[in-house]
Amino acid sequence: MGRYRRKREAKARRRPWEFSKKLAAWAVLVATAAAVASYVLAFRDQQTASDVTTTIFTACIGYLVSYAAKSATEKISRNRHGLDADGNPISGAGVGEYTTTTTSDKEAKG
Numbered sequence: 001m002g003r004y005r006r007k008r009e010a011k012a013r014r015r016p017w018e019f020s021k022k023l024a025a026w027a028v029l030v031a032t033a034a035a036v037a038s039y040v041l042a043f044r045d046q047q048t049a050s051d052v053t054t055t056i057f058t059a060c061i062g063y064l065v066s067y068a069a070k071s072a073t074e075k076i077s078r079n080r081h082g083l084d085a086d087g088n089p090i091s092g093a094g095v096g097e098y099t100t101t102t103t104s105d106k107e108a109k110g
Contacts, residue, residue, distance in 0.1 A: 015085070024067045031060035 017025075038053040082090050 020067055020070065024064055027060040027063045027067075031057050034060075 034053050034056040038048045038050065041048040078085070078087075084090055
């Protein structure tokens with residue numbers, strides 16, 4: 001009989017979350033909690049601080065939009081330079097092979 005492999009060993013090792021991803025998860029949690037708290041207070045006929053709730057929710061959504069833009073530009077840059085998610089070169093990839101944008105010769109000449 002061969003060696004028994006547990007499921008944990010069979011799976012690839014997960015990379016730890018980056019700080020910005022943790023911050024994005026925290027923003028989602030805070031925005032959701034602020035919205036739920038506002039509706040719960042309104043349901044109980046208690047005074048809600050709508051200005052505060054709106055400010056918190058807007059700030060969290062603003063951060064999520066900036067995080068999405070940061071992540072997209074990092075991915076495009078990695079693809080353009082032939083790097084994987086850890087920043088290591090992709091084997092057999094030349095620089096510029098994985099570009100997401102293409103330009104024709106006519107556009108490049110001006």
